[in-house]
Amino acid sequence: MTEGHDEHDLQHHNGSSSVHRDRSGTVALHERHHRETGEHPLDHLLRPGRIPHIWCTGCGLGVVLTAYLNGIQKAGVDLDKVAIVSGIGCTGRIAGYINLDSFHTTHGRALPFATGLKLANPELKVSVISGDGDLFAIGGNHLIHAARRNVDMLVLCVNNFNYGMTGGQVAPTTPVTARTQTSPYGCWEHPFNLPYVAAASGAVYVARWTVLHARRLVESVAEAVRHPGFSFIEVISQCPTNFDRPNKGGEGIDLMHFYEKKTVVKNGIDPKEADIGLYTPIVCGKFVDQSKPTYDSCYTNMCTMARGGKK
Amino acid sequence: MSRASDVLSGEHFINGNTASAEGAIAAGCRFFAGYPITPSTEVAERMSRRLPQIGGTFIQMEDELASMCAILGASWGGVKSMTATSGPGFSLMMENFGLGVMTETPSVIVNVMRGGPSTGLPTLAAQADVMQARWGTHGSCDVIALAPSSPQEMFDFTLRAFNLSERYRLPVMVLSDEIVGHMTEKVVIPPAEGIELFDRRKPSEPPSEGYLPFEPGPDLVPPMANAGEGYHMHVTGLTHDERGYPIITAAAQTKLVRRLCEKIRQNSRDIIACTEMETDGAEVVVVSYGISARTSWKAIRAAQRGGVKVGQLKLDTLWPFPEERVRALAGKVRGFVVPELNMGQMVYEVERCAAGQCRTRLVPHPGGETHDPADILAAIREVAA
Amino acid sequence: MKYWREPLDRGRCEVPKGKVTIIDKRCKGCRFCVEFCPRKVLEVSKGFNEKGYHPPEIARPDDCIACGFCELVCPDFAIFVDQQASCPPPAAKAPKTQEVGAH
Numbered sequence: 089m090t091e092g093h094d095e096h097d098l099q100h101h102n103g104s105s106s107v108h109r110d111r112s113g114t115v116a117l118h119e120r121h122h123r124e125t126g127e128h129p130l131d132h133l134l135r136p137g138r139i140p141h142i143w144c145t146g147c148g149l150g151v152v153l154t155a156y157l158n159g160i161q162k163a164g165v166d167l168d169k170v171a172i173v174s175g176i177g178c179t180g181r182i183a184g185y186i187n188l189d190s191f192h193t194t195h196g197r198a199l200p201f202a203t204g205l206k207l208a209n210p211e212l213k214v215s216v217i218s219g220d221g222d223l224f225a226i227g228g229n230h231l232i233h234a235a236r237r238n239v240d241m242l243v244l245c246v247n248n249f250n251y252g253m254t255g256g257q258v259a260p261t262t263p264v265t266a267r268t269q270t271s272p273y274g275c276w277e278h279p280f281n282l283p284y285v286a287a288a289s290g291a292v293y294v295a296r297w298t299v300l301h302a303r304r305l306v307e308s309v310a311e312a313v314r315h316p317g318f319s320f321i322e323v324i325s326q327c328p329t330n331f332d333r334p335n336k337g338g339e340g341i342d343l344m345h346f347y348e349k350k351t352v353v354k355n356g357i358d359p360k361e362a363d364i365g366l367y368t369p370i371v372c373g374k375f376v377d378q379s380k381p382t383y384d385s386c387y388t389n390m391c392t393m394a395r396g397g398k399k
Numbered sequence: 400m401s402r403a404s405d406v407l408s409g410e411h412f413i414n415g416n417t418a419s420a421e422g423a424i425a426a427g428c429r430f431f432a433g434y435p436i437t438p439s440t441e442v443a444e445r446m447s448r449r450l451p452q453i454g455g456t457f458i459q460m461e462d463e464l465a466s467m468c469a470i471l472g473a474s475w476g477g478v479k480s481m482t483a484t485s486g487p488g489f490s491l492m493m494e495n496f497g498l499g500v501m502t503e504t505p506s507v508i509v510n511v512m513r514g515g516p517s518t519g520l521p522t523l524a525a526q527a528d529v530m531q532a533r534w535g536t537h538g539s540c541d542v543i544a545l546a547p548s549s550p551q552e553m554f555d556f557t558l559r560a561f562n563l564s565e566r567y568r569l570p571v572m573v574l575s576d577e578i579v580g581h582m583t584e585k586v587v588i589p590p591a592e593g594i595e596l597f598d599r600r601k602p603s604e605p606p607s608e609g610y611l612p613f614e615p616g617p618d619l620v621p622p623m624a625n626a627g628e629g630y631h632m633h634v635t636g637l638t639h640d641e642r643g644y645p646i647i648t649a650a651a652q653t654k655l656v657r658r659l660c661e662k663i664r665q666n667s668r669d670i671i672a673c674t675e676m677e678t679d680g681a682e683v684v685v686v687s688y689g690i691s692a693r694t695s696w697k698a699i700r701a702a703q704r705g706g707v708k709v710g711q712l713k714l715d716t717l718w719p720f721p722e723e724r725v726r727a728l729a730g731k732v733r734g735f736v737v738p739e740l741n742m743g744q745m746v747y748e749v750e751r752c753a754a755g756q757c758r759t760r761l762v763p764h765p766g767g768e769t770h771d772p773a774d775i776l777a778a779i780r781e782v783a784a
Numbered sequence: 785m786k787y788w789r790e791p792l793d794r795g796r797c798e799v800p801k802g803k804v805t806i807i808d809k810r811c812k813g814c815r816f817c818v819e820f821c822p823r824k825v826l827e828v829s830k831g832f833n834e835k836g837y838h839p840p841e842i843a844r845p846d847d848c849i850a851c852g853f854c855e856l857v858c859p860d861f862a863i864f865v866d867q868q869a870s871c872p873p874p875a876a877k878a879p880k881t882q883e884v885g886a887h
């Protein structure tokens with residue numbers, strides 16, 4: 089698809105893919121309910137009394153939360169079996185808003201916690217939702233190993249190119265030349281290309297979207313949750329407060345327009361080609377979709393062998 | 400999930416680390432996550448062989464940070480879980496030991512202590528992590544730590560650690576050392592029916608809108624639901640209220656941290672365990688634990704032969720510290736002798752409780768070998784004099 | 785609605801209609817819903833909510849096609865859309881060449 093035209097396509101389905109339409113029976117009930125009470129159709133999935141959330145005006149995290157909640161419903165899984173695990177950061181706060189089993193762990197450690205949770209109860213559908221710093225700096229080692237093991241889970245990484253929560257410091261994703269609180273002369277380190285790292289580490293499903301691609305993101309979440317194995321979705325999101333304003337990228341809405349105009353969707357490309365610069369065009373799409381035996385299934389086979397008395 | 404046949408009842412000639420693994424299995428542990436480190440690795444090796452045979456999960460993680468987090472996750476998944484480590488690995492676990500305390504997650508950490516600081520003495524014993532166990536994670540909390548001094552106690556105390564962790568909802572530590580971990584002795588594993596197990600209390604109500612995952616019972620311990628049971632709970636390492644919601648205020652902090660400490664303090668009589676030997680009428684009491692408790696025996700016998708009235712208070716639980724007992728003894732004896740394989744750690748607790756009523760004499764040793772019993776004997780004689 | 789090319793099944797296609805609800809007090813005034821509504825149904829209101837933001841107002845309610853994008857892109861759960869009964873297919877009343885933009 090050509091630059092800029094994609095989002096148009098996303099929005100203008102002429103109503104043919106309204107977010108409400110394909111939900112399961114229980115959700116339809118909630119819908120009827122909210123029509124009568126004026127409640128938001130996602131209110132039943134938000135913890136009572138927790139909205140408004142802490143995120144700034146124009147931040148993309150609320151969009152990610154909305155997309156995740158729509159996606160997980162669309163995946164058609166038993167919501168009682170869903171568990172959300174987050175690390176620490178603005179993104180890490182997502183777990184605390186979702187009215188399902190949710191775990192807000194320590195900085196960088198969502199993945200090993202999620203690994204334990206999933207392996208202890210393989211019935212659970214585990215989603216890890218955390219920030220770029222959390223998953224790729226302090227938690228980088230856990231990420232590559234979780235991907236390598238192919239533990240069945242979804243990892244939704246919100247990349248806002250900085251450490252939002254601590255006030256906008258340089259991150260392993262900060263584009264070269266970008267100014268942050270700890271790169272006052274511009275970032276001189278080479279950033280990670282997250283889908284490339286995830287794919288190289290063994291993730292079986294790898295995609296990247298911006299928060300403006302909300303519809304694609306919903307689809308992608310639903311698809312990735314159903315996909316057995318380690319799925320990784322990067323969501324490019326703005327941090328107007330700590331990253332975009334200081335870098336003259338503007339307010340939240342300006343970044344949304346940037347995503348509208350400067351996104352190139354290239355499904356199936358080698359994620360190696362999806363590097364990101366400071367306000368350069370962003371390549372989005374589903375890059376990897378393959379199958380590979382999951383850790384859980386391999387482990388089960390090994391146990392059968394162990395019980396057969398083989399050493 | 401666990402069957403009686405999973406418990407290897409009978410008499411065995413095994414080392415302490417293996418006995419610890421068997422104690423865990425007998426307690427119902429079915430999840431182990433760890434990272435190899437001398438001198439604790441045999442625990443992981445044993446678990447990697449045993450757990451797949453009995454429907455459990457063994458996973459070697461990428462480091463000890465991950466191991467600690469994985470066992471917390473597994474515990475919320477409804478499975479009793481443990482890790483084992485030594486020295487540097489224990490340091491790496493401290494951050495998420497705190498997460499376990501704050502989120503009230505039952506689990507067990509076995510630390511087979513070796514000499515430090517840093518990489519120190521990978522293959523040789525020390526007892527230098529006992530204060531780290533108490534204070535190693537940031538913030539205020541009360542902890543439970545047991546100190547086995549034989550392979551049999553490695554079995555018994557690991558099993559008990561699980562019961563305590565399920566009962567009081569926190570990660571419980573077993574502080575062993577290289578010598579006890581690698582010592583091979585007779586270990587008697589009782590028949591499965593004879594083993595008393597405590598499993599976490601479950602919420603009495605089915606899932607509902609107003610469910611309060613952190614509302615404590617009279618013993619200050621909240622019942623615990625597992626993930627996937629429909630309770631839709633929120634669990635956070637942030638200061639939180641009974642709903643599990645993060646609340647960043649002094650009032651919420653006071654309420655939560657007070658309770659987390661009080662649930663141990665209020666129940667400390669149920670938790671604390673000591674073994675006393677000839678303390679009645681003693682003029683000197685040797686306060687010791689783990690391998691040093693055994694080294695002390697030779698010195699104690701020699702002193703007794705020389706006419707000194709000396710007994711032993713062996714600390715089976717280091718934390719909570721048996722304050723009342725030490726205070727009571729302090730009023731009766733001439734002094735305490737505290738041999739430890741460190742430069743002085745538990746001795747400060749003894750001294751604090753003695754509160755000047757009697758002498759407290761440390762017998763320090765930085766580790767690498769046991770004390771020379773002659774040094775302990777000299778200290779006993781000095782205090783008795 | 786104007787089409788640059790007449791869809792072949794236009795006579796059979798129902799055009800959905802939406803009813804937008806705005807939860808004023810939740811809005812943080814980011815304007816995502818206003819600027820990305822494909823039918824320009826919404827505008828920034830002059831009034832303030834209790835947090836001091838200008839929530840959107842429904843300027844052209846009849847133009848809403850219930851695409852749901854405003855609901856999806858709102859970071860604050862402050863706006864949602866219900867699909868109302870669709871406009872009947874134009875073919876039922878008229879031949880397919882007839883102008884049907886005025887629902």
Ligand SMILES: Cc1ncc(C[n+]2csc(CCOP(=O)(O)OP(=O)(O)O)c2C)c(N)n1
Binds near residue numbers: 176
């Ligand atoms: C061990 C540890 N180190 C540092 C911090 C401080 N800290 C909190 S959030 C954060 C960075 C979060 O960045 P990211 O994961 O990108 O999330 P964002 O806020 O940008 O969504 C840091 C460094 C911490 N909580 N724990």
Ligand code: SF4
Binds near residue numbers: 142248253328
């Ligand atoms: S600091 Fe940045 S990431 Fe955090 S809520 Fe504000 S805009 Fe969002």
Ligand code: SF4
Binds near residue numbers: 804820826854
């Ligand atoms: S549903 Fe679509 S057309 Fe209607 S107001 Fe929202 S964005 Fe606009």
Ligand code: SF4
Binds near residue numbers: 810813861
């Ligand atoms: S998208 Fe939501 S928060 Fe933003 S202006 Fe619209 S209603 Fe308000």
Ligand SMILES: [Mg+2]
Binds near residue numbers: 177220251
């Ligand atoms: Mg970030």
